[in-house]
Amino acid sequence: MLLIHLLARYPWLLLVGLLGMFLGSATLAVYSLGYAGRVEPEEPETIQAEVAQPINTPSQTSNPTPLWMVAAIALSCASGCLIIFRFLNRPTQRQKDQKQNRYEARLARRRHQKLEAHPSENAPVFVPPSPNMSFVPAPSKTKPMVTVLPPEHTIPFDKSQESLADMLDIRKQSSLSAILRK
Numbered sequence: 001m002l003l004i005h006l007l008a009r010y011p012w013l014l015l016v017g018l019l020g021m022f023l024g025s026a027t028l029a030v031y032s033l034g035y036a037g038r039v040e041p042e043e044p045e046t047i048q049a050e051v052a053q054p055i056n057t058p059s060q061t062s063n064p065t066p067l068w069m070v071a072a073i074a075l076s077c078a079s080g081c082l083i084i085f086r087f088l089n090r091p092t093q094r095q096k097d098q099k100q101n102r103y104e105a106r107l108a109r110r111r112h113q114k115l116e117a118h119p120s121e122n123a124p125v126f127v128p129p130s131p132n133m134s135f136v137p138a139p140s141k142t143k144p145m146v147t148v149l150p151p152e153h154t155i156p157f158d159k160s161q162e163s164l165a166d167m168l169d170i171r172k173q174s175s176l177s178a179i180l181r182k
Helices: 002-008 011-033 068-119 178-180
Strands: none
Touching: 002 068
């Protein structure tokens, strides 16, 4: 109860406590890694060793790696690269499918809206009130206010350069017959 009361009254104590715990554990870890303890010098012991005849090993010029192992490693690397390449090229195909699905969804929405726009045969019909109450609209004596604004001025920022569309227009770079031959 006391801890909750302190944290409610002084919320910064939580941050200070967490920071203190983090710094304390870091200090203890660094001290534990750096402290080797007391090392007492040991007296060197003499050990008697037997000398055996050297073991005959194959010459250093022979290749201990078989050729099939090198081929297996190369094949596995190539297949891994092929799998990654196909995986990276797959999203473009999905995007094309999604675009087609979006187009189909848009067509379905339009059809649905057309169906909603047509009144159904069973829709309720509005019946006007009886002619007993005649309503005569009052003629409006005020003219509607119309405000005409001047056209907005478009100011190009740099008149010396062509627009991006003009620069990329292939009709300026080659004739129509050359484009059609491609």
